[in-house]
Amino acid sequence: MTTAQARPRRSRAAPAFVAGYVILLAAFGIVPxxxxxxxxxxxxxxxxxxxxxxxxxxxxxxxLSAIGHVxxxxxxxxxxxxxxxxxxxxxxxxxxxxxxxxxxxxxxxLPGALAGAASVMVWLFVLDPAVSPVGFLLRALGYQTFxxxxxxxxxxxxxxxxxxxxxxxGWIVVMYGALNTISPEVLEAATIDGAGAWQTARxxxxxxxxxxxxxxxxxxxxxxxxxxxxxxxxxxxSVGVAGRDYSPNQLSYDFAFQNDNVNTAAAISVELLVVGLxxxxxxxxxxxxxDAD
Amino acid sequence: xxxxPRRAIPNPLTALVLVLFAVFFVLPVVWLVLAATKxxxxxxxxxxxxxxxxxxxRANWDALTGYQSGAILLWLRNSAVYAFMALAIxxxxxxxxxxxxxxxxxxxxxxxxxxxxVVMLMPNATLVVPLFLEVNAVHLIGSMWSIILPYSFYPFxxxxxxxxxxxxxxxxxxxxxxxxxxxEFAAFRHVALPLAAPVVALVGFFSxxxxxxxxxxPYVLLPGSDQVPxxxxxxxxxxxxxxxxxxxxxxxxxxxxxxxxxxxxxIPVLLVFLFSQRFLVAGLLAxxxxx
Numbered sequence: 285m286t287t288a289q290a291r292p293r294r295s296r297a298a299p300a301f302v303a304g305y306v307i308l309l310a311a312f313g314i315v316p317x318x319x320x321x322x323x324x325x326x327x328x329x330x331x332x333x334x335x336x337x338x339x340x341x342x343x344x345x346x347x348l349s350a351i352g353h354v355x356x357x358x359x360x361x362x363x364x365x366x367x368x369x370x371x372x373x374x375x376x377x378x379x380x381x382x383x384x385x386x387x388x389x390x391x392x393x394l395p396g397a398l399a400g401a402a403s404v405m406v407w408l409f410v411l412d413p414a415v416s417p418v419g420f421l422l423r424a425l426g427y428q429t430f431x432x433x434x435x436x437x438x439x440x441x442x443x444x445x446x447x448x449x450x451x452x453x454g455w456i457v458v459m460y461g462a463l464n465t466i467s468p469e470v471l472e473a474a475t476i477d478g479a480g481a482w483q484t485a486r487x488x489x490x491x492x493x494x495x496x497x498x499x500x501x502x503x504x505x506x507x508x509x510x511x512x513x514x515x516x517x518x519x520x521x522s523v524g525v526a527g528r529d530y531s532p533n534q535l536s537y538d539f540a541f542q543n544d545n546v547n548t549a550a551a552i553s554v555e556l557l558v559v560g561l562x563x564x565x566x567x568x569x570x571x572x573x574x575d576a577d
Numbered sequence: 578x579x580x581x582p583r584r585a586i587p588n589p590l591t592a593l594v595l596v597l598f599a600v601f602f603v604l605p606v607v608w609l610v611l612a613a614t615k616x617x618x619x620x621x622x623x624x625x626x627x628x629x630x631x632x633x634x635r636a637n638w639d640a641l642t643g644y645q646s647g648a649i650l651l652w653l654r655n656s657a658v659y660a661f662m663a664l665a666i667x668x669x670x671x672x673x674x675x676x677x678x679x680x681x682x683x684x685x686x687x688x689x690x691x692x693x694x695v696v697m698l699m700p701n702a703t704l705v706v707p708l709f710l711e712v713n714a715v716h717l718i719g720s721m722w723s724i725i726l727p728y729s730f731y732p733f734x735x736x737x738x739x740x741x742x743x744x745x746x747x748x749x750x751x752x753x754x755x756x757x758x759x760x761e762f763a764a765f766r767h768v769a770l771p772l773a774a775p776v777v778a779l780v781g782f783f784s785x786x787x788x789x790x791x792x793x794x795p796y797v798l799l800p801g802s803d804q805v806p807x808x809x810x811x812x813x814x815x816x817x818x819x820x821x822x823x824x825x826x827x828x829x830x831x832x833x834x835x836x837x838x839x840x841x842x843x844i845p846v847l848l849v850f851l852f853s854q855r856f857l858v859a860g861l862l863a864x865x866x867x868x
Contacts, residue, residue: 294681294682295681295761297677297761297762298686298761299683301676302674302677304670305670305735308670308726308729308730309692311730313692316704316708316710316711319710320710376595388598392598392602394602397847398846399786400791400808401792401808401811401842402808405811405815408821409605409836410608415612415620416625417604417605417626506700513792516812517812520812520822521818521821523821533793537797540706541797550707560700560703564697564698564699565695568691568698
């Protein structure tokens with residue numbers, strides 16, 4: 285992004301412009317991070333505790349399974365996201381009926397408005413054969429009750445479906461917009477050279493979408509490791525049968541508020557933080573997507 | 578001549594896939610709207626996609642607003658206060674910061690930029706439990722500022738403003754303003770801000786939606802049930818639905834009331850969504866086409 289005319293000018297006033305943001309960054313970005321690290325390496329009396337909090341967390345019978353749950357969920361969610369978002373954006377982009385394409389993009393994008401608890405509420409109903417609009421489908425798959433649908437083995441797929449339902453449409457809109465930035469002449473030339481839809485997509489469009497796909501995967505991965513509201517509400521709706529202590533964030537919450545053990549809770553937070561930080565740093569450095577200057 | 582790569586009519590398989598996905602995305606929303614117009618009995622026995630009656634909708638609304646004498650309205654008010662206050666602070670803080678990062682040079686600029694990018698890509702839920710410990714240490718638990726201020730910290734907004742001013746603000750204009758004797762603040766106010774409407778809308782959209790739909794932070798930080806936003810309130814309602822929680826007693830909430838509550842909870846975001854699709858893409862891609 286180093287264009288000739290864009291050399292920033294030195295400014296005395298700049299600190300005043302960034303002051304408010306720097307204060308918030310310190311108070312709600314840096315201080316909680318330092319605080320988490322402090323608690324993670326001390327015991328309840330404030331004495332240095334080495335790695336014992338991490339060991340406690342790892343030794344908890346729920347810890348490994350929570351990691352496993354989230355890993356499985358991430359595989360389903362990321363695979364579905366990449367395949368379907370890119371595929372649907374490409375197909376929509378080839379539609380000549382612009383109005384239809386626009387209407388479909390809007391319909392796909394709409395559930396994004398239900399992000400958070402609202403989407404889980406809707407899906408609790410969708411997954412209950414007694415009231416579901418797709419009850420016939422659930423029964424055809426052999427599920428008669430809500431309890432059978434939310435069997436532990438189904439949860440990664442179900443959570444991925446909920447996340448896809450709320451999140452995919454926005455990304456389809458973004459990918460479609462990115463496809464529009466590819467010059468029509470390039471696509472035309474490919475067609476004249478005899479490239480079909482598949483080859484055009486593989487050799488021209490997908491490579492040009494690459495950085496957006498990477499960006500989407502990074503954000504989805506980072507968000508996915510934070511799974512909380514879906515299993516939390518599901519566990520409420522099933523009286524703790526399904527989804528309790530399902531994700532590391534729930535476990536951290538339980539340690540802090542059920543067991544009064546903020547040190548172990550902080551250790552889990554630090555681990556999640558490191559994962560998020562490493563992924564973010566690798567992306568910032570490697571992708572060139574966020575060239576700082 | 579076959580130069581148009583777009584196809585007039587998609588092949589049937591493609592059309593089928595597009596329609597199936599449309600059904601997948603839209604059916605639950607349609608169902609939710611219809612569910613709010615039914616009695617619990619109709620919800621179970623009528624066709625899932627049938628309309629109940631206006632009377633039932635009315636009754637559901639009365640029952641819902643009757644729950645703990647209008648708790649839902651209080652939750653909505655809380656959500657609005659948190660989301661709008663945070664939105665105002667975010668805009669006041671993020672737009673000038675993005676501007677300074679884009680058009681000026683100062684000590685620590687690069688560090689601030691990198692820190693912003695890293696924090697922006699880290700999901701904010703990571704810091705919720707540590708944030709609780711911090712807020713607890715300064716005795717702010719229970720204050721609405723314990724929600725509004727963390728919401729106001731929005732590095733993605735700073736990044737968007739940075740990209741926007743870097744790409745869309747002609748440097749000559751700023752230089753001319755300077756030559757005319759404008760101070761840095763005057764140049765920002767009279768030259769940059771009038772051009773900033775698209776990015777203000779974009780930052781406002783993302784900030785509002787993110788804060789309105791946040792669940793984890795208020796769930797952890799707010800102890801009083803009269804303080805929670807509507808998202809957390811939905812969870813409370815859920816706890817009192819007999820079909821989901823057989824121990825729900827006197828406060829029992831019927832399922833159509835929950836559907837109605839969900840609908841009410843998303844209306845503000847839905848309205849924003851209806852008007853946002855176009856500028857959303859334009860704004861995001863402004864950053865992408867820059868290099």
